[in-house]
Amino acid sequence: MGNSQSTVRILAPLSFAYDFAAQQYGMFSSPNMLDIHDKNLAAFSPQPFFIAGFFFPQQIFQLVWLYKLWKRQGNVQELEMMDKFAWVYSLGNFCIGTWMFFWNANDLKTSNFFVVVNTVAQLLYITTVLPPLDTRSTPNFLTHIVAKTFAGIGVLDFLHNTSAAYYKNVPPSQLVQIATGVGFAAAAGASDWIFGGCLVYDLVALSMGQQGGWSRLLGGYAAMAAGVVGLRNWFYPRKLQKESAYERVAGDEGQM
Template sequence: MSQKVTMQDVNRARLMTLGSWAINFAAQTYGMLTKPNMKDIHDTYHYAFSPNPMFIGVYFSMQVVIQLTWISKLWRPSGGRKDDASAYGEPSQLKYAPIYALGNLCIAGWMLFWNNENFVMSQALVTVNSFAQFYAVFVMLPPMTADNVWTHLTAQTFAGIGVLDFVDNGAVVLRLAGPPSTAIQVVTGLVFGLGALLTNPIFSATMLYNLVGLYFGQSGVWAKNLAWMIFATGIVVFFKLLTFKVPGQVRL
């Protein structure tokens, strides 16, 4: 039997989600405005899994819209039931809130270590975030329905970019210059391909986006091989999205 939701639970989730979002947003803003900024570091340490930074900026902007919409649901009761704690947020939102907050704090810390060229510590933080988001998406959250679509959008886009963060920072730590070995390229194709094939269309689309970002960040034979991965993954994502339908009516 599920535990009854109280306003104290809702207020705690509000504090965790909005507070951690604000901290992360401030850290990312600092990382973009300081000198050297995050792009300067990216350009200095450009390795085999470094994406085009423009794609990171676009993705971050998309996340801001999705996450603020999701967070706002904690202040907007469904049906105008202001005194009913269960009317705030989505059914899975309170459960995911601690992992979401952990992820924001990890990425905020990552920015500080990245800009100070402490890549081992930044890798530790992106690893914690990535696996926390994977746990949420693949283990903790129930299947996506109209009642929890914004929670899934938030979690799956967070997990999706976590894959790119992990390999990008990892390549910097290992000083893995491009093109990587044939074995690494094969493993990359398998990981991204299976990640797109065996998961929800949202996560599949993030895998495709990651590959496109990598393609525009690389060159030569490695970029050509990434293009083939994009082609194969794109077919998978296209048919997944073509047949995908969320049960019920999604509420903003």
């Protein structure tokens, strides 16, 4: 157990540094990330500056989370939670960092392999391993933020890279348009406000990166997803809280 803790304390920051350095290479090399993006436009190409807008605050949360992981700040359960995620987090950083080199080499089919591995790993973690959210626990809350934003941007990366690699300049068919709406609606209906917010952001980024009717449809999907996330995480929980309060009152009336 001790060796595992020592390993992730080194591996996680190392993976962050690797990914960060690769991103700098991707932005300042020639051709750069944006050049490759513009050469391979597809039906799921987002507005590229939305990626940068997501990237900056996510880095801040990652650095705070890494600090707590390194300093071992938390109780036993919190530290165990961070240690488990650190393995998936490190895998994701190494995948996305390596993705950058193939993306900038315009080898999009190979780069897509690393995107798929990262996205699947992050989604599996948040749906099968991640403990429930506890906003009273800073390590728990930070782990949820980092894990779910990693998965959320991973969904956008998957759609973008796959479409650019295999369907360059191919407009979305009616089936793809319907499947996109159904898929995002279903995902939003099963998401909390963190991951759900990422899905809405993904759709807005895609809408701003497209044109015409497809852009407007994606914007409508973003509004729909926001409504679904809001209903699931705001209105419906409040209704349950009220029903629970009524049940307690009714139960108390029968007691003397």
